[in-house]
Amino acid sequence: MLELRGITAGYDRHHPVVRDVSLRVGDGEAVGLLGPSGCGKSTLAKVAALLHRPWSGTVHLAGEPARGFRHRAPREQRTRVGVVFQQPRLAADPRLTLRDLIAEPLRATGRARAADRETGELAAAVGLGGGLLARRPHEVSDGQLQRACLARALSLRPGLLICDEMTAMLDASTTAALVAVVEEYRRRTGAALLAVGHDRVLLRRWCDRVLEYPVTG
Numbered sequence: 549m550l551e552l553r554g555i556t557a558g559y560d561r562h563h564p565v566v567r568d569v570s571l572r573v574g575d576g577e578a579v580g581l582l583g584p585s586g587c588g589k590s591t592l593a594k595v596a597a598l599l600h601r602p603w604s605g606t607v608h609l610a611g612e613p614a615r616g617f618r619h620r621a622p623r624e625q626r627t628r629v630g631v632v633f634q635q636p637r638l639a640a641d642p643r644l645t646l647r648d649l650i651a652e653p654l655r656a657t658g659r660a661r662a663a664d665r666e667t668g669e670l671a672a673a674v675g676l677g678g679g680l681l682a683r684r685p686h687e688v689s690d691g692q693l694q695r696a697c698l699a700r701a702l703s704l705r706p707g708l709l710i711c712d713e714m715t716a717m718l719d720a721s722t723t724a725a726l727v728a729v730v731e732e733y734r735r736r737t738g739a740a741l742l743a744v745g746h747d748r749v750l751l752r753r754w755c756d757r758v759l760e761y762p763v764t765g
């Protein structure tokens with residue numbers, strides 16, 4: 549589903565933060581990526597989600613080479629990947645209600661009717677009560693906001709879900725609930741998972757395979 553070959557990436561021309569990394573996530577497979585803080589895991593996750601252009605190397609999604617990154621990534625490739633980041637308050641637009649946050653990708657892809665119908669179902673699937681959907685990010689807890697971000701990431705039914713330290717800020721019961729939602733989604737759709745994090749025990753329990761940074765295959 550995802551193949552990264554020889555990825556080198558960074559933010560300042562002279563200091564790559566990811567150096568020649570290769571990694572493969574097969575169809576339906578769950579791969580964990582462990583590594584110390586600052587080693588470049590999130591940067592690699594952004595490259596895999598087509599949100600950051602690597603300096604060199606190739607990204608294949610569902611067998612096709614990436615045809616662009618960031619705003620140049622074609623929609624049909626971008627929507628194959630759902631991403632949930634560590635800090636929902638940085639990822640979520642503070643002006644949107646949780647309902648609009650979840651519905652936005654469906655509306656943006658011309659499915660406004662489906663958005664009206666499916667937003668409640670997506671919210672229920674991640675354990676968000678309907679009463680919370682009219683609230684904005686500052687009016688809910690981190691756990692509730694992260695549930696909304698997960699519902700949004702699943703809204704376009706991606707074949708690959710990338711969870712970049714999705715549960716790092718959450719307590720044990722919310723972590724277990726969100727992992728269960730991802731598991732149920734994967735069971736139903738056969739989607740693949742790339743889970744990035746520091747929690748070795750969680751990643752070992754959650755994933756078919758756990759890679760340690762630096763990874764080469």
Ligand SMILES: Nc1ncnc2c1ncn2[C@@H]1O[C@H](COP(=O)(O)OP(=O)(O)OP(=O)(O)O)[C@@H](O)[C@H]1O
Nearest residue numbers: 559560565583584585586587588589590591592713
């Ligand atoms: N947008 C950015 N602009 C400049 N430098 C950045 C940017 N994002 C990350 N970096 C730098 O790139 C390096 C790798 O960061 P990255 O977030 O990929 O690491 P990480 O392994 O995910 O860390 P953590 O586990 O702490 O989240 C760090 O030195 C960081 O300061």
